[in-house]
Amino acid sequence: MPGGRLTQQERQQIAAGLADGLAYAEIARRLDRPTSTITREVMRNGGPTAYRADLAHRATERRTQRRRQAAPRGAEPVSLPYGRDAKAVQEYEETLTTVLMTSGLPTMMARVMACLYTTDTGSLTASELAQRLRVSPASVSKAIAFLEGLDLVRRESAEGRRERYVVDDDLWYKSMIRSARDNDQFVQTARQGVAVLGAGTPAATRLENAARFLDFVTEGLLRAAEQAREILNTETPQAGTADPSSDRG
Template sequence: MTRADDEAVTDFRERFAQIMVESGMPRTAARVYSALLVTDSGKLSAAELAGQLGVGAPAISGAVKYLVQVRLVERGREPGTRNAYCRVHEHTWHRYISQSDPVLLQVQSGADEGVAILGADSPAGRRLDETRRFFAFMREEIRESMAKWQRLQAAEHERD
């Protein structure tokens, strides 16, 4: 790659990170995630991330911890070495969305409990019932969408 290409990738990486920040991701985590996305291997060491992003090791460590916690990346080691890296999960967004069901179910169940306590006829009970119904709807829509996505991906791979 030429220097101009490197600059274009760096500019894109930062613009994409800003999109992630605006959607609620912490800034350094967004920059780390974007750096991993634009790397062909999808993996970088903490030192490589720090060097690319111009931030210290503690900031990288905190960002990676957050990204692991929200299941967007994983930590690993090169076989036979002590070299650690951070890697984007394969099929990141499918995995991320698919794993959201327990959280959605928890909100749905909590709202259901609130309806039982407050009564379905009260204003608060009606709000909680709408919350319960919305999360039940979203869980089913996500399940169906993920199945559709898998079918589309399989068809795509058959064409390759």
């Protein structure tokens, strides 16, 4: 299986495959590449409907140039805590970012989430996020506001007037509760439609079936979320050996 960066010809084949409606796995098979490579490439460069081979190639060249400028030749390798491999960590962050993007998060929001989740403290300030992601503070602020609205990130007071942005297990619980509320709102609206369209008509039946399905799923979701929260909150974390190096990974 070939390694290294995608070539411009491969990107043209990706674009052609997307235009033909091929799945990422099939495009990957034809290029003899991992499916994750194709998924990451497409989602990083506009998504399946906006992907352009030439634009994607130029964007990759610009990112490579920025990395070289940020890490000049001869610079000392970055030391990560717990003996982690810096390249493996970077590749994993990109993979996690891609998964978050395919779940519906915009690129910058996915990058912020991946950055927070791969940090041992689970929290960073805006300036730390901007530095690690090599983006502007304004980009970080916009991403945080979006993630807060989904209950995926919360704020904590830090030193002075600064704030830290945190991810933890409880945020997934809150996100599940938010999802359940959204489902319930659709259920109520769907049943209003049944009354308007006339019970028993095809359109009303479709709405009623959707409402019944979401009612059932939401009940199970809430029950599972409560059970998981209770179990996780009563479990005792395994003791680990503290790493003396700073949290940079």
